[in-house]
Amino acid sequence: MIKNITLVMLISCSLTAINAQVGIGTTEPDPSSELHIESNDSGLLIPRLTTTQRDAILSPANGLLIFNTDTDEIQINTNTTITPIWEAFTLTTTTTSTPGQSVKYSNTDISTNINNNTAINLPVCGVEEWNDNTTLYNVDVTSNSITINETGRYRVIVNASIIVANNGPQRANPEIYIALDDVQVGTVSSHGYMRRAGGHNEASVNFTEVIEITTGQALSLKVLRVGNVGVVNLRAASTTNLYIEKIL
Structure with a gap:
């Protein structure tokens, strides 16, 4: 009986940990997020892949995010796992000029x-x-x-x-x-x-x-x-x- 109670408690704790929000750099993650990262001296580094490596991903999920090192852009799969379509994020530059001006x-x-x-x-x-x-x-x-x-x-x-x-x-x-x-x-x-x-x-x-x-x-x-x-x-x-x- 004691063993059964212990097992139930372990399973309950595991499920709680799985469903809990994760905060990195904060003890109070935003309620709307599953993962909340706070930092004032570093950034978020997502997986960096070449186009060949990206295309070798098996069944990439819709919404999967990578940084393409061949094109120097963040890309996301906007289609299905069977026929992925990788689209680049449109970024707004902070510069007001271009070389050659x-x-x-x-x-x-x-x-x-x-x-x-x-x-x-x-x-x-x-x-x-x-x-x-x-x-x-x-x-x-x-x-x-x-x-x-x-x-x-x-x-x-x-x-x-x-x-x-x-x-x-x-x-x-x-x-x-x-x-x-x-x-x-x-x-x-x-x-x-x-x-x-x-x-x-x-x-x-x-x-x-x-x-x-x-x-x-x-x-x-x-x-x-x-x-x-x-x-x-x-x-x-x-x-x-x-x-x-x-x-x-």
């Missing part, structure tokens, strides 16, 4: 002296050539800066055409570099001295950088004097330009 500006200013002891922003944001994503690239034409609104890796191409007037300084040599929030990043580029002799009044500064940019950082081109004192200008309208492209 770019912005390009050219100068209209040909009067600002760019040969100063203190660095100024190169006056390049005069004319918008194009802007593929105005949410990603927020241009301030007054400060000649472009705020990047998504973290990523960006290619920056700079072409600057400069000139010294006939009565300007000899051996002028402005340098240009990229700045994020007014802090230099990457290389410093210059043409070398413009001698203002034998018609050598003009020069070009050209360089390309790939840099990491964090959401909200403002990109500008800084220019300052490293040669002799005197006025140096951008050569002509649309001869200086700034190109930025998101690559990753």
Whole structure:
């Protein structure tokens, strides 16, 4: 008799455990759930299968869930076990941009002296050539800066055409570099001295950088004097330009 009572109690406990809700990371699982997981430092990792491995599952249940490593997507069987149909979840991206989107500006200013002891922003944001994503690239034409609104890796191409007037300084040599929030990043580029002799009044500064940019950082081109004192200008309208492209 005692054995029978013990057996009944064991079966009862087993059934209770089977029917009970499961809470992981919580002692109070939601009443509507069979499995309730709580965490603030990790996620849920579901089975990861190739397409071949997925198709080898015997009689996959309707609603069976996997992550397909060949297509990098979560898939669910929306049909029967006999003729499964694997459909991908439609996910809403948190990004507002895609690689390849770019912005390009050219100068209209040909009067600002760019040969100063203190660095100024190169006056390049005069004319918008194009802007593929105005949410990603927020241009301030007054400060000649472009705020990047998504973290990523960006290619920056700079072409600057400069000139010294006939009565300007000899051996002028402005340098240009990229700045994020007014802090230099990457290389410093210059043409070398413009001698203002034998018609050598003009020069070009050209360089390309790939840099990491964090959401909200403002990109500008800084220019300052490293040669002799005197006025140096951008050569002509649309001869200086700034190109930025998101690559990753």
